[in-house]
Amino acid sequence: MAELQPEDLQDIQGIVMSGFGPLHCASYVMLRVTNAANARRWLGSIADQITTSEPPPEEIKALNVALTSRGLKNLGLDADTLATFSRPFLEGMTTPHRQRILGDADENGPKEWVWGGNNAEDLPDEAKAVDIVLLMFAENEDLLNVLLAERRAEFAQSGIEELRTLSAGRQDDSHEHFGFADGMGQPAIEGTFQVQKAAPRNVLKAGELLMGYTNDYDKPADSPRVRAARDPNGLLLLPRAAAGADGATSSQTAFHDLGRNGTYLVFRQLAQDVATFRCFVDEATRTHDGQLDSAARDSLAAKMVGRWQNGAPLVLSPDIDDAALSDADDFGYRDSDAHGFKCPIGSHIRRSNPRDTLGPDGGTALKTANRHRILRRGRSYGHRPNDPRVPDKIDRGLLFLCLNSDIERQFEFVQQTWINNPVFGGLNGEVDPLIGNIKKTETSPVDPAQTAGGTQSDGLFTIQVEPLRTRIHALKRFVTMKGGAYFFLPSIRALRYLASL
Amino acid sequence: MKQTILTFTARVKPNHVSQLREVLDGMGKDVENNGLIPFPRLKLLHFSSLVLNVDPNYGAYLVFENNFDGLLDPYLEELYAQASPGLHEILSHCDGYPVSNSPDKAKLLSYLRHHVVKPNAYHIGNVGRSVVRTHDEADLRNAIEDFLDDVVKQGSIGSAASIRQRVQAFVQSQPGFGWAASVQPRQTAMEHFLPRLKIAIVAIVALLLLPLLIPLAVIWIIMLRWSETHEPPPAELDIDNHIRNLVTREDRTHIVQNHFASITIVKPGTFRRITLRGVLWVANLIARTSDKGELSGIPSIHFAHWSLIDNGRRLLFLSNFDGSWENYLDDFIDKASTGLTGIWTNTIDFPKTSWLVKEGARDGSRFKAQARDKQTYTNVWYSAYKQLTVQTIDNNSQIRENLFTSLDDTAMRDWLRRF
Numbered sequence: 001m002a003e004l005q006p007e008d009l010q011d012i013q014g015i016v017m018s019g020f021g022p023l024h025c026a027s028y029v030m031l032r033v034t035n036a037a038n039a040r041r042w043l044g045s046i047a048d049q050i051t052t053s054e055p056p057p058e059e060i061k062a063l064n065v066a067l068t069s070r071g072l073k074n075l076g077l078d079a080d081t082l083a084t085f086s087r088p089f090l091e092g093m094t095t096p097h098r099q100r101i102l103g104d105a106d107e108n109g110p111k112e113w114v115w116g117g118n119n120a121e122d123l124p125d126e127a128k129a130v131d132i133v134l135l136m137f138a139e140n141e142d143l144l145n146v147l148l149a150e151r152r153a154e155f156a157q158s159g160i161e162e163l164r165t166l167s168a169g170r171q172d173d174s175h176e177h178f179g180f181a182d183g184m185g186q187p188a189i190e191g192t193f194q195v196q197k198a199a200p201r202n203v204l205k206a207g208e209l210l211m212g213y214t215n216d217y218d219k220p221a222d223s224p225r226v227r228a229a230r231d232p233n234g235l236l237l238l239p240r241a242a243a244g245a246d247g248a249t250s251s252q253t254a255f256h257d258l259g260r261n262g263t264y265l266v267f268r269q270l271a272q273d274v275a276t277f278r279c280f281v282d283e284a285t286r287t288h289d290g291q292l293d294s295a296a297r298d299s300l301a302a303k304m305v306g307r308w309q310n311g312a313p314l315v316l317s318p319d320i321d322d323a324a325l326s327d328a329d330d331f332g333y334r335d336s337d338a339h340g341f342k343c344p345i346g347s348h349i350r351r352s353n354p355r356d357t358l359g360p361d362g363g364t365a366l367k368t369a370n371r372h373r374i375l376r377r378g379r380s381y382g383h384r385p386n387d388p389r390v391p392d393k394i395d396r397g398l399l400f401l402c403l404n405s406d407i408e409r410q411f412e413f414v415q416q417t418w419i420n421n422p423v424f425g426g427l428n429g430e431v432d433p434l435i436g437n438i439k440k441t442e443t444s445p446v447d448p449a450q451t452a453g454g455t456q457s458d459g460l461f462t463i464q465v466e467p468l469r470t471r472i473h474a475l476k477r478f479v480t481m482k483g484g485a486y487f488f489l490p491s492i493r494a495l496r497y498l499a500s501l
Numbered sequence: 502m503k504q505t506i507l508t509f510t511a512r513v514k515p516n517h518v519s520q521l522r523e524v525l526d527g528m529g530k531d532v533e534n535n536g537l538i539p540f541p542r543l544k545l546l547h548f549s550s551l552v553l554n555v556d557p558n559y560g561a562y563l564v565f566e567n568n569f570d571g572l573l574d575p576y577l578e579e580l581y582a583q584a585s586p587g588l589h590e591i592l593s594h595c596d597g598y599p600v601s602n603s604p605d606k607a608k609l610l611s612y613l614r615h616h617v618v619k620p621n622a623y624h625i626g627n628v629g630r631s632v633v634r635t636h637d638e639a640d641l642r643n644a645i646e647d648f649l650d651d652v653v654k655q656g657s658i659g660s661a662a663s664i665r666q667r668v669q670a671f672v673q674s675q676p677g678f679g680w681a682a683s684v685q686p687r688q689t690a691m692e693h694f695l696p697r698l699k700i701a702i703v704a705i706v707a708l709l710l711l712p713l714l715i716p717l718a719v720i721w722i723i724m725l726r727w728s729e730t731h732e733p734p735p736a737e738l739d740i741d742n743h744i745r746n747l748v749t750r751e752d753r754t755h756i757v758q759n760h761f762a763s764i765t766i767v768k769p770g771t772f773r774r775i776t777l778r779g780v781l782w783v784a785n786l787i788a789r790t791s792d793k794g795e796l797s798g799i800p801s802i803h804f805a806h807w808s809l810i811d812n813g814r815r816l817l818f819l820s821n822f823d824g825s826w827e828n829y830l831d832d833f834i835d836k837a838s839t840g841l842t843g844i845w846t847n848t849i850d851f852p853k854t855s856w857l858v859k860e861g862a863r864d865g866s867r868f869k870a871q872a873r874d875k876q877t878y879t880n881v882w883y884s885a886y887k888q889l890t891v892q893t894i895d896n897n898s899q900i901r902e903n904l905f906t907s908l909d910d911t912a913m914r915d916w917l918r919r920f
Contacts, residue, residue: 087741097748101825217834217865288656339918360798360836368835409827417828422755423890467661467917470653471646 003213003240004191004206009053011261011491013064015135016210016403017053017192019183019377020062023137025144026168026379028267028399029151030115031132031160033074038159039132040075044499050492051137055193061147064135065495066265066487068092071131076501081258084224088407089264089486092117101416103437108481115164115269115483130163130485133267141170166269168379168399176380177272177396178301178434178478179388181311184327185353187373199330201355201366209375211405212240212260216371221405223259224488226497231256235497261491263403266374266411268484269381270435271397277478278388284472300472303463304433306349313349318342332356332366340464345425348434351418358425372413374402397479407486430460438477502629502687504547505576506568506806508819510618513553513561517594521563524591525551525880529750532883537587540883543579545570547632548804548821551591551881552762559811563595564762566819568804570631573617577610585609618817620806621778622785624796626891627803629687630898635886638897641681642920645672645900649920661913669905684902688792696789703786724772725857732768735850735867738874750879751826757890758803760882761820761829763875765848767813774813776857777847781807784840794891798836801829801891803884807844816848823890830869838862850874 009017020026033039043065051062067075069090072082082090093102094110094117104110110117117128134151138144148165155162176182188198189209207215211223220240236256281304285296298321302308308321315337317325334356337343343350350357353373359365382396404410418424419432431437438459459475490498513521528535528551540549550566569576580588581604589604592612599608627635648671652658672678707714751759767774784807788796796802805820822829833841842861846854850871854861862868886894900919908916 100752
């Protein structure tokens with residue numbers, strides 16, 4: 001019997017089970033606590049309105065909420081309890097070490113961010129710090145504006161202030177700004193209705209995406225907890241581990257599970273430079289006599305992504321954008337494309353999820369890769385450009401949201417060990433061609449000591465071809481980090497508990 | 502070609518600890534250009550680290566890790582020639598080092614020799630590749646890559662055979678690559694054969710002694726199971742602050758390589774001490790046959806070693822590896838949990854284990870917590886080739902070794918895929 005029971009879905013916020021696709025418009029309202037008691041009361045009133053993960057009736061709006069560690073502190077959560085949250089969440093996204101592993105250096109660095117950057121020890125920028133994010137979704141722009149106005153009317157008396165609102169307006173289609181279909185290739189949570197549409201290779205233990213459940217190591221996923229005495233009304237559940245798992249002692253019932261049915265939300269605002277991207281693929285594929293070559297251009301862009309514009313994965317359909325395969329996700333690379341002749345080893349989707357490739361055999365490789373999955377809930381923001389080749393100075397990009405129960409082992413691992421790893425999969429001196437931390441200019445001075453004995457050619461992308469590979473040079477930085485934070489996406493119970501403090 | 506792995510391990514004078522830490526941390530800030538040990542000039546040196554470890558019971562130790570080409574004597578000569586004033590300054594903070602204003606060669610080298618700790622078990626990723634060879638082959642590969650870019654740019658790529666011919670002609674036309682054609686074997690036949698012979702002999706001896714070994718094994722198993730079932734469960738570890746300190750040094754080489762140093766206390770009692778010594782002995786026997794760059798399926802370790810110190814009461818582990826800490830530890834858990842559980846289960850705070858190698862590290866979070874808890878801050882870390890992985894170095898060697906050999910069509914295609 002599955003660990004996660006149908007009734008748990010009432011306790012889990014809706015964004016875990018669904019990206020609210022039919023609700024075309026979204027606003028993410030960044031808030032700060034100005035008065036803890038009022039803010040808690042407000043949070044309690046929100047708790048009843050949260051959209052949960054129960055299979056949704058036809059809804060026209062949705063509301064979810066998440067908090068940073070700063071937010072928990074400002075709401076009055078005690079230090080002992082706060083310390084039971086995970087280290088990345090407590091430290092935030094901007095420690096010097098995280099800047100290195102996430103690729104948030106240079107223009108991507110927190111100094112340049114427009115929001116976020118909580119907790120940075122060496123640059124505590126209070127003006128940009130976020131406590132709470134309201135995730136608001138609606139069927140159309142008008143409704144969303146009405147809902148937003150209603151909320152804003154509450155803020156002043158509710159002990160909170162609005163720092164910034166990021167709006168993901170209605171887009172023409174589900175393609176991101178570079179022109180590619182997005183949102184495919186998601187893991188499914190074992191024991192939920194997500195599994196019905198998922199290939200077995202993409203089904204994860206509940207503990208990988210929700211705290212308090214068994215994770216892929218067959219151990220309870222780390223979960224923040226409160227001393228039983230601090231939860232006298234029993235608003236929270238007991239830890240599952242207390243039910244007979246090894247090492248369980250009566251001491252575990254001394255704690256209540258604050259994290260259960262909740263998870264961590266990673267939020268990153270990634271600005272996309274559409275004109276630079278489109279011009280780059282145009283110029284890189286000009287014919288020998290200098291003509292534009294639209295087929296070669298589309299092919300190069302697809303090679304960088306690993307899927308065609310409408311979604312067909314290159315590994316299944318290397319030559320054409322096969323509409324029938326647009327959301328195909330039941331595939332590996334090992335047997336059909338070990339050398340990357342179809343889907344380049346360094347392409348974006350092969351880096352973000354190497355599936356069955358990295359390991360002594362396909363089974364082991366898939367098992368280990370699946371310990372680093374994330375559930376993506378991103379949406380595009382900003383208008384499409386009129387002419388995608390002309391820079392128009394309009395801010396647009398992706399509001400990247402993802403869920404995972406272990407930020408370090410999942411989101412940060414993907415970013416560090418796969419996306420920004422210059423030696424990923426045997427490559428030599430290149431990072432993710434789409435979202436990697438590529439230096440602004442190829443000629444930027446590189447520390448000679450760093451390059452000693454090897455290559456450090458940022459801006460390189462290798463396309464494996466039989467018999468001879470092609471190397472694309474001088475890639476530009478197409479995506480720039482504009483702000484971000486780690487949030488706790490609490491269960492409804494945990495929300496009520498926080499409101500009761 | 503032989504490579505040597507060892508540490509110089511010395512006690513630090515109790516009242517010199519903070520001084521020495523300052524010296525080391527100063528070196529660590531800009532390791533290539535530090536004023537004490539000019540690492541890049543040590544042409545035999547692959548990786549080196551200096552670790553100052555302070556333990557409430559064992560006191561302060563300086564661990565100076567050296568992974569180098571050839572034997573100890575020539576390396577010591579080079580070390581002295583390039584770094585004697587700096588070494589003198591560092592060692593002045595250590596117990597028993599003769600105090601003087603300037604280094605005395607005989608005394609300094611004799612001090613180092615007396616403080617050599619040889620590993621109980623070790624692993625080398627790129628067997629037989631010297632520092633010089635590693636650099637040369639990387640340069641060669643990069644030059645060929647650039648040449649191949651031109652081939653692609655000119656448009657007429659042609660067959661695998663014709664591409665290869667052009668590459669050969671290109672390399673021959675470059676006077677700087679004159680060395681490329683004369684390939685030295687990575688290992689002599691003896692170096693390859695002896696470790697395997699040793700295992701065979703051990704197996705035969707064990708078979709012969711079977712009647713004697715069986716009762717011993719039964720006793721050992723009973724003691725092991727008793728120990729495993731009667732030990733207190735490992736304590737909860739509070740490691741967040743310790744990790745905050747450790748990570749300040751990590752992922753500085755564009756994430757290509759990292760260093761891991763840990764000192765773990767062996768569980769009390771002679772049983773665990775003897776068991777650990779035995780496990781390391783077996784591990785070393787097996788590791789000596791590894792010449793494909795992998796240690797128990799882990800393809801990313803350049804140099805790693807285990808040494809029992811303090812009369813076998815503590816276990817020192819030093820590793821120079823590719824990729825992130827998380828990835829390294831995951832590899833341990835996913836691919837080598839049997840071997841590493843067999844080793845570290847004999848040390849304190851390791852996750853609950855049964856039958857020496859079962860469970861243990863498979864409890865991923867707890868294993869990582871123990872590894873972090875026992876990890877000790879690396880004050881100084883040097884790599885002779887920060888941007889090269891074990892796999893890249895091996896690939897570069899394969900490119901060079903097969904550059905002028907005669908290959909059939911399949912092998913030629915395989916060779917071209919190395920670019």
